[in-house]
Amino acid sequence: MPGLLRNLLGFIILVATIGLATCQSLVKAEPAISAYAAEALSASHPQAKQ
Amino acid sequence: MNQLEKLKQSVSDALHPYSPRGLLLYFLPIALIPATFIALGKGHMLDVLINAAGFALYMLAAWSLRRGLQAEYACAKSRIGSPPPKPLKTIAAAVTALATGMIAWLGAEHALPVALMFAGAAFLGMYLRYGLDPEERQKISAAYGYSGDEIRKALQGSSRIIRNIEQANDRIRNTELNKRIERICQVADNILAEIAADPRDFRRARKFLNVYLDGVLQVTQGYAKTHQQSHSGELEQNFRNVLDTIETVFQEQRQKLFEEDVFDLDVKIEVLNTQLKQEGIL
Numbered sequence: 001m002p003g004l005l006r007n008l009l010g011f012i013i014l015v016a017t018i019g020l021a022t023c024q025s026l027v028k029a030e031p032a033i034s035a036y037a038a039e040a041l042s043a044s045h046p047q048a049k050q
Numbered sequence: 051m052n053q054l055e056k057l058k059q060s061v062s063d064a065l066h067p068y069s070p071r072g073l074l075l076y077f078l079p080i081a082l083i084p085a086t087f088i089a090l091g092k093g094h095m096l097d098v099l100i101n102a103a104g105f106a107l108y109m110l111a112a113w114s115l116r117r118g119l120q121a122e123y124a125c126a127k128s129r130i131g132s133p134p135p136k137p138l139k140t141i142a143a144a145v146t147a148l149a150t151g152m153i154a155w156l157g158a159e160h161a162l163p164v165a166l167m168f169a170g171a172a173f174l175g176m177y178l179r180y181g182l183d184p185e186e187r188q189k190i191s192a193a194y195g196y197s198g199d200e201i202r203k204a205l206q207g208s209s210r211i212i213r214n215i216e217q218a219n220d221r222i223r224n225t226e227l228n229k230r231i232e233r234i235c236q237v238a239d240n241i242l243a244e245i246a247a248d249p250r251d252f253r254r255a256r257k258f259l260n261v262y263l264d265g266v267l268q269v270t271q272g273y274a275k276t277h278q279q280s281h282s283g284e285l286e287q288n289f290r291n292v293l294d295t296i297e298t299v300f301q302e303q304r305q306k307l308f309e310e311d312v313f314d315l316d317v318k319i320e321v322l323n324t325q326l327k328q329e330g331i332l
Contacts, residue, residue: 010178011074017171018078018108021150025104025157026085029097 072119072180075112075146079105085157100156107149115142115180125184137183143176201249205242208259212238215267221274224286230293231270237300238263244304255303262303266296 082105089097118138151169154160160168212235219231242259245252273289276282 006178010175010180013171013175014074014179015078017150017168017175018146019081021154021158021168022079022081022085022104024160025101025153026081026088028158029085029088029092029094029101 069119072112072116074179075108075115075142079108079149079153082108082153082157097157100152104149104153104157107145107152111142111145111149114138114145115176118142118183119180122184139176139180139183143173143180143182146176147173201245201252204252204256204259205246208238208242208263211263211267212242215263215270218267218270218274222270222277224277227273227286227290227293230290230297231266234266234293234297234300237297237304238266241300241304262296262299269293 082101086098086101086105089095089101115138118141121138147169150172151165154168155162155165215231216235219228219235222228222231241255245255269289269292273285276285277289
């Protein structure tokens with residue numbers, strides 16, 4: 001596998017796994033964070049509420 | 051190596067400790083800091099411990115990775131380098147996998163098999179992004195009663211002497227002499243590389259390594275020191291003569307080493323010593 005591709009793949013896997021695990025841990029510590037996010041999302045897309 | 055290449059090399063060496071490679075691991079787990087404080091605010095001590103321990107493990111992995119990358123650079127740069135004594139990059143990958151698995155299992159409350167998959171993916175990511183530690187050190191086989199390690203140590207000592215000669219050469223302000231010394235160092239490096247590849251030559255080259263390289267170091271350091279204090283044309287000429295002799299002998303010895311001829315060093319060493327004394331350098 002070419003070095004650049006291997007590096008890029010490694011970077012993506014690292015960011016995805018560590019990012020996902022730590023952010024999920026944060027959301028579990030403060031469930032309101034996900035609620036705020038959902039609220040913000042529905043506010044920016046009002047039709048999603050209907 | 052010309053001046054520009056030398057400058058580039060020394061800038062690259064000086065900047066390497068500040069290279070951003072490996073810093074990613076310091077920033078990725080940043081979400082664990084608010085997670086720890088939120089858990090603390092809510093009085094969930096177990097979550098505080100899990101998040102804080104995860105963060106500490108990531109920091110340990112990042113530190114280990116940076117040290118491993120620096121050791122790897124130093125090893126690759128040295129001509130007779132031995133890999134770092136501890137597998138720091140592998141340790142960093144294992145600690146990252148452990149931290150990720152632990153955070154996924156206890157922090158994000160995934161099932162154990164899922165957490166194990168997180169750990170495996172983190173290890174794979176570390177392997178692909180940074181690689182593991184260099185393979186087992188380049189083997190130097192035992193020869194003529196010397197063990198491989200003894201030969202390696204002797205070669206590393208000689209390599210250090212060559213680096214000292216190069217440093218002394220940097221203090222000499224004479225392009226012609228600089229080039230001569232660089233050529234001598236190059237031949238000496240080649241001889242070391244040849245001995246590392248085929249240690250049967252070590253016995254024959256041992257005196258050469260001990261005596262000649264020390265001799266070159268002494269005269270180069272001596273000249274670098276004295277020529278800054280007084281600029282004497284005679285001293286410069288004497289130094290040039292000695293370098294001439296040394297360069298010729300180095301070339302000859304390398305050729306003989308290559309041809310598997312017998313080293314006739316005893317005679318050469320006497321000749322060199324006599325010349326150094328005559329020229330007033332020793």
